[in-house]
Amino acid sequence: MSYQEKKTIVSLITGVLILVAYCIYAFGKAGMEQLDNLQFWAKTILAFIGIGIVALIIIMIVFHILLAVSKAVQQKLSDETIDDKEIEKSIEREMVEDEMDKLIELKASRIGYSAIGVGFIAGLIAVAFGASAVALLNILFLSGSVGSIVEGFVQIGYYRRGVR
Amino acid sequence: MPDKLEITNNIRTLRFFANEMTQQTLAEQAGVSRQTIIAVEAGKYTPSLELAFRIAEAFGVSITEVFSVVKQPKQQELKEK
Numbered sequence: 001m002s003y004q005e006k007k008t009i010v011s012l013i014t015g016v017l018i019l020v021a022y023c024i025y026a027f028g029k030a031g032m033e034q035l036d037n038l039q040f041w042a043k044t045i046l047a048f049i050g051i052g053i054v055a056l057i058i059i060m061i062v063f064h065i066l067l068a069v070s071k072a073v074q075q076k077l078s079d080e081t082i083d084d085k086e087i088e089k090s091i092e093r094e095m096v097e098d099e100m101d102k103l104i105e106l107k108a109s110r111i112g113y114s115a116i117g118v119g120f121i122a123g124l125i126a127v128a129f130g131a132s133a134v135a136l137l138n139i140l141f142l143s144g145s146v147g148s149i150v151e152g153f154v155q156i157g158y159y160r161r162g163v164r
Numbered sequence: 165m166p167d168k169l170e171i172t173n174n175i176r177t178l179r180f181f182a183n184e185m186t187q188q189t190l191a192e193q194a195g196v197s198r199q200t201i202i203a204v205e206a207g208k209y210t211p212s213l214e215l216a217f218r219i220a221e222a223f224g225v226s227i228t229e230v231f232s233v234v235k236q237p238k239q240q241e242l243k244e245k
Contacts, residue, residue: 002199098196162208
């Protein structure tokens with residue numbers, strides 16, 4: 001499995017965890033007691049956006065450290081004479097991002113944005129049929145989260161199947 | 165609509181004749197990841213013109229010796245046959 005695939009899987013797992021945490025909090029006791037309190041929902045969503053960004057940064061740092069350590073150990077075990085400079089170079093070589101990665105990212109983000117767009121339309125339709133502003137906020141946030149998860153899956157799919 | 169073009173490559177053969185050049189070495193010379201070279205070699209990714217030239221340059225051959233084009237007949241023509 002390549003570095004880019006691993007990175008995508010890690011961010012995908014982070015996205016799923018944040019979404020699950022939001023669902024447990026928002027649709028649990030705390031959220032159900034505040035169904036008409038728009039301010040509560042705005043604060044909750046803002047907090048979860050912040051938590052998501054911070055969690056992703058921390059998880060990515062830990063992932064890169066673990067990846068570098070595992071690569072270094074792997075190389076030391078296969079060749080004891082290898083020096084640190086050579087190990088550093090090979091880690092840098094593995095983490096290179098090239099044109100294929102950019103193309104996959106672009107194609108996947110297009111599909112991710114489509115999911116967000118569908119969520120926006122679904123939110124508007126829900127409001128048109130009498131749903132509250134709280135429902136609209138939730139639909140928008142959930143479609144954004146689902147969009148980024150879909151984007152991750154599409155990226156992995158492109159890495160596996162190839163992109164033309 | 166024009167015929168679909170399928171781009172094939174001889175990278176595996178060229179690597180063999182280049183003293184069994186590794187995919188990693190080719191990737192470093194072309195300035196891309198090994199993953200991309202694997203995808204190009206397997207026909208799963210059609211490289212940009214720039215990368216195609218860089219791969220050809222790594223082998224010291226012309227671009228047409230690395231990549232070739234095969235015309236794919238249209239669905240309509242296949243049905244007629």
